[in-house]
Amino acid sequence: MPDKLKVALLGCGVVGTQVARLLTEQADDLGARVGAPLDLVGVAVRDLSVPREGVDPALLTTNAEALVAGADVVVEVMGGIEPARSLILRAIEHGASVVTANKALLAQDGPTLYAAADAAGVDLYFEAAVAGAIPIVRPVRESLAGDTVRRVLGIVNGTTNYVLDRMATDGLDLDQAVKEAQALGYAEADPTADVEGFDAAAKAAILASLAFHTRVSIDDVQREGITSLTADDVAWAAGTGHVIKLLAIAERNTADDGTEGIQVRVHPALVPADHPLAGVHGAFNAVFVEAEAAGELMFYGRGAGGAPTASAILGDVVSVARHRVLGGRGPVESSYADLPVLPAAAARTRYQVRLEVRDQPGVLAQVAAELAEHGVSIEAVRQTAAPDADVARLLITTHAASEQALAGTVEAIGGLDVVRAVVSVLRVEGA
Numbered sequence: 001m002p003d004k005l006k007v008a009l010l011g012c013g014v015v016g017t018q019v020a021r022l023l024t025e026q027a028d029d030l031g032a033r034v035g036a037p038l039d040l041v042g043v044a045v046r047d048l049s050v051p052r053e054g055v056d057p058a059l060l061t062t063n064a065e066a067l068v069a070g071a072d073v074v075v076e077v078m079g080g081i082e083p084a085r086s087l088i089l090r091a092i093e094h095g096a097s098v099v100t101a102n103k104a105l106l107a108q109d110g111p112t113l114y115a116a117a118d119a120a121g122v123d124l125y126f127e128a129a130v131a132g133a134i135p136i137v138r139p140v141r142e143s144l145a146g147d148t149v150r151r152v153l154g155i156v157n158g159t160t161n162y163v164l165d166r167m168a169t170d171g172l173d174l175d176q177a178v179k180e181a182q183a184l185g186y187a188e189a190d191p192t193a194d195v196e197g198f199d200a201a202a203k204a205a206i207l208a209s210l211a212f213h214t215r216v217s218i219d220d221v222q223r224e225g226i227t228s229l230t231a232d233d234v235a236w237a238a239g240t241g242h243v244i245k246l247l248a249i250a251e252r253n254t255a256d257d258g259t260e261g262i263q264v265r266v267h268p269a270l271v272p273a274d275h276p277l278a279g280v281h282g283a284f285n286a287v288f289v290e291a292e293a294a295g296e297l298m299f300y301g302r303g304a305g306g307a308p309t310a311s312a313i314l315g316d317v318v319s320v321a322r323h324r325v326l327g328g329r330g331p332v333e334s335s336y337a338d339l340p341v342l343p344a345a346a347a348r349t350r351y352q353v354r355l356e357v358r359d360q361p362g363v364l365a366q367v368a369a370e371l372a373e374h375g376v377s378i379e380a381v382r383q384t385a386a387p388d389a390d391v392a393r394l395l396i397t398t399h400a401a402s403e404q405a406l407a408g409t410v411e412a413i414g415g416l417d418v419v420r421a422v423v424s425v426l427r428v429e430g431a
């Protein structure tokens with residue numbers, strides 16, 4: 001049994017500072033849980049002169065390569081692809097177990113990291129990479145390993161949920177709300193990753209890989225962010241009894257030719273105001289999992305922020321450290337099912353389409369004819385007056401239609417002389 005375990009920390013920003021603080025403050029309890037003391041031996045940073053509250057300056061180093069070579073457990077919270085990937089691989093080569101929060105790296109090159117960890121017989125843990133503090137990686141990877149997951153639906157990006165919530169409840173514009181999310185430590189180093197849906201897409205890829213025992217990379221995820229949403233969209237959503245949420249959806253599906261596969265997508269969607277996901281406010285995250293035997297499960301909590309994310313990391317540190325003390329390893333990559341990723345165009349959803357049309361006889365019939373022509377069935381139509389006397393607003397809700405059929409319909413409707421504008425097209429989920 002080792003007399004102590006050397007822990008190296010790579011990165012000391014929003015998350016790293018909290019990991020260092022908790023490792024120090026909770027040292028006695030953590031050591032007792034692991035069965036050997038955890039010794040924080042160094043913290044790799046880019047700039048030694050930046051003050052870091054609660055972190056002993058003597059631990060700081062700019063030599064990350066040397067640091068990882070002597071550690072038992074390496075915690076990577078610097079983010080980005082390089083040098084994070086090389087440092088993780090070096091750590092593994094030197095026999096260290098790795099805990100990372102780096103969803104971007106896992107979603108781009110997870111299999112390389114898994115293979116290296118497997119070859120070296122060490123652990124690769126990443127609970128913090130999906131939905132921050134919420135235990136979701138472990139439940140999907142371990143607790144549901146005996147079940148068949150059918151669908152995962154969730155709010156997995158705290159920044160965009162915070163932004164949409166502030167837009168809906170306080171009328172803030174997108175830029176203002178993003179600045180607040182940055183100040184609160186929720187946003188990625190480049191918040192474009194959040195608002196354009198890349199961060200949620202990376203998390204969706206990781207969840208889909210675990211849920212469906214299939215390699216899914218970020219390139220397999222159909223992605224749309226929230227930057228084209230307007231205050232008007234948010235207000236309209238409220239007026240129709242919905243809220244707009246950025247959703248990550250991973251599901252088993254069957255293509256038209258009968259191929260069984262999966263679809264993974266991230267996009268804004270209208271969620272009915274009485275749906276549990278509609279009540280997820282601020283930077284909170286929530287993930288629904290539907291499994292054949294378990295039924296519906298919901299996981300809820302803080303998806304971003306320094307201390308919540310550090311909680312998930314420390315949980316992983318205790319797990320991998322215990323393995324080093326007691327022997328054994330955690331789960332390895334499971335990709336045996338190797339399901340095909342089906343084309344996004346085949347995904348079926350309900351839609352709300354908002355139009356501005358000429359207020360004259362026969363307009364509705366022309367619009368309805370285009371929907372019928374493309375095989376898209378109407379669930380409801382609502383007409384309201386617009387400020388211009390000769391203009392009307394139409395809100396069309398469809399039954400579930402394929403993305404391909406809907407796109408064709410919208411293009412045809414937009415080309416009608418009587419249609420002044422297609423104001424917005426939003427999917428409706430969770431109804």
Ligand SMILES: NC(=O)C1=CN([C@@H]2O[C@H](COP(=O)(O)OP(=O)(O)OC[C@H]3O[C@@H](n4cnc5c(N)ncnc54)[C@H](O)[C@@H]3O)[C@@H](O)[C@H]2O)C=CC1
Nearest residue numbers: 011012013014015044045046077078079101102304305309
């Ligand atoms: N902030 C959050 O709420 C969450 C963040 N994450 C992930 O955790 C990781 C860290 O995120 P944050 O702490 O928010 O980022 P951050 O930008 O606050 O901190 C990263 C730190 O790593 C340092 N760093 C970057 N490259 C370095 C290098 N080559 N050598 C030494 N230091 C280097 C940076 O100077 C910075 O201080 C990212 O992978 C992020 O996606 C995951 C869940 C939640």
Ligand SMILES: N[C@@H](CC=O)C(=O)O
Nearest residue numbers: 157158159187188304
């Ligand atoms: N930027 C991310 C942080 C956690 O993963 C978010 O906003 O959720």
Ligand code: NA
Nearest residue numbers: 127130132134
């Ligand atoms: Na998590």
